[in-house]
Amino acid sequence: IIFLDMDGVLADFFGAFSSYCGVNHWKELEHEDLMQKIDSIKGTDFFAKIPKTWCCDELIEFVSNISGGYSILSSPLEGDEDNCAHWKKVWIEEKLLLKPDEIFIKRDKGELAQYQGKPNVLIDDRPHNIEDWQNNGGKAIRFQANEDPIDVVKDALKEIF
Known part of the structure; x- marks a missing residue:
């Protein structure tokens, strides 16, 4: 199974959040301001209003062609788990043409590295999630849609499959 992260991979969370905060990049914010925002x-x-990343549809199509489908694995906002999960599912329903086989909204992603008894693949933008996934026996590809070309994912998946 190939699991795709949402924020930073399929959904342009960082662009949307920066716009919401009135800055060019969210890292411009002081820690206290960031936490308030x-x-x-x-x-x-x-989370329902975030635009898709430039590569969202192409990435889903490529992953689906190489593996026969895909699943979503996205972390909820801490302290807003149920609400966040609801609106992320609305986003998936409204924005994605090719629907995922399964949707998981959970913080501890590594628990699914061996989901259904075999090593799975995670495409995610956060080093912590990549490391956790690999430590649990899965294969992981780090991809940041706002920084990386889509070939980072395509080349890595061609090696795995």
Whole structure:
């Protein structure tokens, strides 16, 4: 199974969040301001309104062609788990043409590295998730849609499959 992360891979969370905060890049914010802005999106439909990344559809199509489908594995916002999961599922339903086989909204991604008894693949933008996945016996590809060409994923998947 190939698991795709949402924020930073399929959904342009960082672009949308930066715009919401009125800055060019979210890293421009002081820590206290950043935490206040994150708190202010809790309980809202923010996650349903995020635009797709430039490569979202192409990535899903490529992954589906190489493996026969895909699943979503996305972390919820801490302290807003149920609301966040709801709006991420709305986003998937409204934005994605090719629907995932399964949707998992959970923080501890490594638990699914051996889901259904075999090593699976995770495409994610966060080093912590990549490391956790690999430590649990899965194969992981780090991909940041706002920085990397899609060939990072395509080349890595061709080696795996």
